[in-house]
Amino acid sequence: MEFSYEVKDSYAEVKADGRLNMVSAPKLREFVTDVIAGGSNRIVVNLENTAFMDSSGLGALIGCLKAARQAGGDLRIAAVQPQVKMVLQLTSMDKVLTAYGTAEEAFRND
Template identity: 65%
Template structure:
């Protein structure tokens, strides 16, 4: 899985492309930790190009959420594909990581 980072005025967007599994999970945590270390407090993980997520990927998202909150920030997810949404719903984690339709609506300006 590859990750790209885009910094916006009010949030930082981390886009993942591929499979969010036990191989990619540590990479996601590293990318988010680096962004938080650089001063980003509002992180959006954009999952539109994520074709698969397993329990390792879910664990990575939760770890990233904890990192952001420990830094007095927040992490949100956006553009969640059906397979990833199903994993979130089956584990009831969609209540903790509320899916947003896109990155802009996850952290609206103002």
């Protein structure tokens, strides 16, 4: 899995390309923690190229959400693909991690 980020006007966009599994989940957590430490507390995780996520990956997203909120911000997800959507729905976490169509939409109304 490859991670990258870009600071936009009102948020930082993190891209996670590949499989978000038990191998990459700790790396996502570390990556997002560093982005938050760098001064961005409004995070959009763009999952456009995340073809797969398991419960470890979901746990990492929840950890990142908590870290962003502890820093006074929030974390939102965007461009969710079918397998990731399925895991979010089956675990009822789609209510906690709201999915937006695109990264631009995620913080548009705040």
